[in-house]
Amino acid sequence: MFRLLLPLLIAALSGLSEPLTAIADAQPALFSTDGYRQTQYRSPTPATAEGAKTLDTSSLQRLLAQTPDLILVDVYRSQWLAGQFIDSEPHANLPGSIWLPNTGDGDLQPEWASYFSDNLARVSQGDVERPLVFYCRSDCWLGWNATKRAHALGYKRLYWYRDGVDGWEQAGLPLHPAAPEPLPGSE
Numbered sequence: 001m002f003r004l005l006l007p008l009l010i011a012a013l014s015g016l017s018e019p020l021t022a023i024a025d026a027q028p029a030l031f032s033t034d035g036y037r038q039t040q041y042r043s044p045t046p047a048t049a050e051g052a053k054t055l056d057t058s059s060l061q062r063l064l065a066q067t068p069d070l071i072l073v074d075v076y077r078s079q080w081l082a083g084q085f086i087d088s089e090p091h092a093n094l095p096g097s098i099w100l101p102n103t104g105d106g107d108l109q110p111e112w113a114s115y116f117s118d119n120l121a122r123v124s125q126g127d128v129e130r131p132l133v134f135y136c137r138s139d140c141w142l143g144w145n146a147t148k149r150a151h152a153l154g155y156k157r158l159y160w161y162r163d164g165v166d167g168w169e170q171a172g173l174p175l176h177p178a179a180p181e182p183l184p185g186s187e
Contacts, residue, residue, distance in 0.1 A: 031106070036148060037141035038106025045162060049144045051151030052134075052158035057171045060133065060161050070131045071123050072097035075104035075146040076165070078180055085180045092175035094135070094168055098123055099178045103149070104134075104142025115183050116146070117153055128154050135161035 028039045035050075048054050055063065064070060074093040078101035079086040085101065093099055103116040124130035132155055136143040147160040161167070169175055 036106035036145045041104075041141045042137070042139055043141070044139055045141055045144055047162075049134075049147040049151075049158075049160040052147045052160045055133065055159050055161045057161075057163060057167050057173070060159075060168075061173075063131075063133070063159065067131055070133060072161075073120075073123075073132055073134050073146065074099045074136070074165070074178065075101065075134060075142045076136050076140075077102055077104070077142065080183075083183075083185070085183075091178045093165060093178040095174060095176045097176075097178065099180045100146075101180045104136060104140075104144075104146040106141075106145055108149075111183070115181075116149065118184070119181055120150060120153065120155065124155070129156050131157040131159065133159040133161050135164040137164045138162070138166040140164060 030037060030039055032038050072094050074097045076091060076093070076099070078091065078099075079088055080102060091099070098119065100116055100119055102112055105112070108116065120132070124132065132150055134143045134146040134150065136146075143160055143162070143164060147158055150158055163170075165175065
């Protein structure tokens with residue numbers, strides 16, 4: 001019986017190769033041509049980010065104590081609908097942070113790219129030497145992408161807090177309720 005079914009099974013499976021290839025081709029590539037991660041953001045991240053020093057929780061605490069002009073930038077995503085951020089769940093971040101949601105995506109639409117660069121220019125007062133720390137959650141590529149994007153914009157003193165909100169919270173350190181910086185025209 002198996003010998004009779006085997007040719008039918010092989011014939012059926014061989015006809016699947018083209019549809020399976022089409023499905024695989026329809027999946028977005030993990031990285032854009034510019035090197036930004038553009039899918040599967042919550043997955044293991046590399047140890048370093050281009051143009052930045054990677055921080056763990058204790059090194060971030062030391063840096064905060066030594067560098068009073070340090071700017072913390074949270075890039076965790078927030079739903080954007082009908083010209084406004086939707087507060088579907090509360091978000092907390094490291095004390096003193098600014099929250100620039102959706103700016104760690106791999107492919108930014110022009111309005112989000114401007115939102116990112118304009119806010120960085122505002123908080124750094126146009127000083128590309130002002131130290132900036134980018135973060136999201138642990139195992140999250142959004143902070144990595146944002147760090148890479150800030151480097152491409154010419155910022156020089158960049159840090160990536162790889163463990164993000166999760167690492168801070170696991171260390172028993174305080175988090176504060178966060179509100180996104182408004183997108184121009186959405187206020």
